[in-house]
Amino acid sequence: MMPSHALTIAGRIFNQVVRDRRTFALIMIVPIVVMTLIWLSFPKEMGMLDYIAPALLATLAIFFGFLLTGISFLRERSQGTLERLMASPVSRSDIVLGYLFGFFIFALAQTVIILFYTIYVLDVHYTGDLWQIFVFQILVLICAINLGIFISTFARNEFQMVQFIPLIILPQVFLCGVLWPVEQMSTALQWVAKFLPLTYAVDGLREIMLQGKSLIEVGFDLGILVAFAVGISLITAFTLKRSAGS
Amino acid sequence: MLDAMSDKLAIEVEKVSFNYAKLKALSDLSLRIPRGISFGVLGPNGAGKTTLIRLLVGLLKQKEGRIQLLGQHPTRQMAHLIGYMPQQHSLYNELSVAQNVDFFAKIYRLKNRTERAKRVEEVLRLVNLWERRNDGIMKLSGGMKQRVSLACAIVHNPPLLFLDEPTVGLDPELRANFWQHFANLNSRGVTIIVSSHTMDDAAHCNRLAFLRSGRVIAEGTPLQLCQATGKPDATLEEAFLYFVRREGKNDA
Numbered sequence: 001m002m003p004s005h006a007l008t009i010a011g012r013i014f015n016q017v018v019r020d021r022r023t024f025a026l027i028m029i030v031p032i033v034v035m036t037l038i039w040l041s042f043p044k045e046m047g048m049l050d051y052i053a054p055a056l057l058a059t060l061a062i063f064f065g066f067l068l069t070g071i072s073f074l075r076e077r078s079q080g081t082l083e084r085l086m087a088s089p090v091s092r093s094d095i096v097l098g099y100l101f102g103f104f105i106f107a108l109a110q111t112v113i114i115l116f117y118t119i120y121v122l123d124v125h126y127t128g129d130l131w132q133i134f135v136f137q138i139l140v141l142i143c144a145i146n147l148g149i150f151i152s153t154f155a156r157n158e159f160q161m162v163q164f165i166p167l168i169i170l171p172q173v174f175l176c177g178v179l180w181p182v183e184q185m186s187t188a189l190q191w192v193a194k195f196l197p198l199t200y201a202v203d204g205l206r207e208i209m210l211q212g213k214s215l216i217e218v219g220f221d222l223g224i225l226v227a228f229a230v231g232i233s234l235i236t237a238f239t240l241k242r243s244a245g246s
Numbered sequence: 247m248l249d250a251m252s253d254k255l256a257i258e259v260e261k262v263s264f265n266y267a268k269l270k271a272l273s274d275l276s277l278r279i280p281r282g283i284s285f286g287v288l289g290p291n292g293a294g295k296t297t298l299i300r301l302l303v304g305l306l307k308q309k310e311g312r313i314q315l316l317g318q319h320p321t322r323q324m325a326h327l328i329g330y331m332p333q334q335h336s337l338y339n340e341l342s343v344a345q346n347v348d349f350f351a352k353i354y355r356l357k358n359r360t361e362r363a364k365r366v367e368e369v370l371r372l373v374n375l376w377e378r379r380n381d382g383i384m385k386l387s388g389g390m391k392q393r394v395s396l397a398c399a400i401v402h403n404p405p406l407l408f409l410d411e412p413t414v415g416l417d418p419e420l421r422a423n424f425w426q427h428f429a430n431l432n433s434r435g436v437t438i439i440v441s442s443h444t445m446d447d448a449a450h451c452n453r454l455a456f457l458r459s460g461r462v463i464a465e466g467t468p469l470q471l472c473q474a475t476g477k478p479d480a481t482l483e484e485a486f487l488y489f490v491r492r493e494g495k496n497d498a
């Protein structure tokens with residue numbers, strides 16, 4: 001049976017975001033602005049942008065998915081509504097799944113906007129199948145959302161959460177092959193990269209978009225991302241404390 | 247086997263202690279609360295009222311001692327029998343008044359849409375906020391938020407209701423309305439545990455426990471507690487101070 005509480009929570013999150021018009025508008029517009037700025041700042045020769053675009057798509061998906069969910073989940077904790085939910089018949093996995101479903105809609109909307117804008121407006125070239133790019137991005141998003149919920153369980157307030165953003169996002173940008181290939185880094189750093197989900201997201205998306213590989217051919221990256229998403233959501237559901245205060 | 251009395255008890259707390267890290271919040275606390283009454287947990291800030299309520303609703307687990315709800319060992323399956331109004335408002339600020347109540351109605355398994363809508367209207371009329379149902383929570387005053395929070399706690403008609411300082415920030419008229427409503431719930435068999443630090447509230451309760459530094463220093467009906475002081479016209483305020491002083495002598 002479908003966890004009905006999770007859907008109730010997802011529905012509530014949807015209402016929360018949609019009722020807050022400014023947030024809703026920002027969620028839709030900011031990805032376009034960011035992508036345009038990156039595009040403007042890039043040298044237009046030698047297909048540089050074509051090479052970097054898949055990595056950027058993956059990075060932005062992780063970045064936005066992580067932020068949106070992480071901050072919202074933290075607010076649920078600091079407003080005391082999480083504690084209230086914990087005293088209700090809702091289970092911890094309902095909460096984690098509810099957040100996943102709820103934010104997935106918005107993260108997906110962002111991803112669709114970025115993808116179409118990059119391909120059709122900024123005219124970045126790609127070879128793979130559009131739907132396969134899509135399916136891959138959805139997995140990246142699920143990872144990002146779970147990561148957001150997970151990290152927010154370590155923060156007690158908004159200030160702490162803000163400190164986690166550079167800690168989680170920046171190293172990934174530098175270590176995961178977005179700007180230069182992972183193989184060019186020292187062995188130690190390559191080892192670190194092996195444990196960061198963005199490494200697999202960048203690698204897989206590049207192979208699909210640049211080399212026209214299929215989802216099956218990037219099965220390894222895909223598998224790691226699935227394992228990461230499942231693993232981290234299990235840990236989160238397990239470590240969520242009943243009481244917000246203790 | 248449960249003894250005959252346990253059947254009639256809504257809540258039984260036996261020698262419960264609870265610590266936050268090194269801080270002793272509750273020590274060796276015992277209470278027996280009969281069904282269908284309003285039971286007041288009275289005490290100053292930091293006495294352990296919120297901790298006690300969190301233990302009772304299952305948010306915290308005691309290290310020592312035993313808690314029984316409605317004659318049973320509390321489990322997750324019993325969560326739908328409990329209504330909980332936390333001390334802070336704990337509402338979704340982006341949602342409207344009605345959306346907040348409706349969310350909790352759904353969480354507590356009121357599945358049928360028309361029945362749920364009817365129930366949401368009923369509780370919102372009860373807390374006098376039906377006209378404000380479409381307003382966002384941000385637009386409400388503190389007392390109004392308090393009423394929305396109460397509506398969320400009672401929407402599923404729970405037989406056990408835990409209210410953590412529900413009357414804080416309410417004007418006298420609303421406070422009287424709240425107590426009127428609590429009495430109605432009691433007559434339908436609902437047991438209500440109310441924490442408060444004002445003696446105004448205490449007078450409305452059927453029974454009271456005075457809580458101080460994590461201990462129950464006295465328990466009984468308001469009348470019994472006042473009479474215990476030995477003065478014929480003692481107020482509850484005086485009764486509380488009397489028991490605080492007596493406790494001090496015992497410690498010395």
Ligand SMILES: Nc1ncnc2c1ncn2[C@@H]1O[C@H](COP(=O)(O)OP(=O)(O)O)[C@@H](O)[C@H]1O
Nearest residue numbers: 245246266271290291292293294295296297298
């Ligand atoms: N989450 C917490 N972590 C550590 N100490 C706490 C926490 N919550 C409450 N306390 C402490 O436990 C004691 C009892 O607090 P509480 O139950 O909130 O009292 P009351 O609700 O009667 O004001 C206080 O000394 C308080 O500082």
Ligand SMILES: [Mg+2]
Nearest residue numbers: 295296297333
């Ligand atoms: Mg309190």
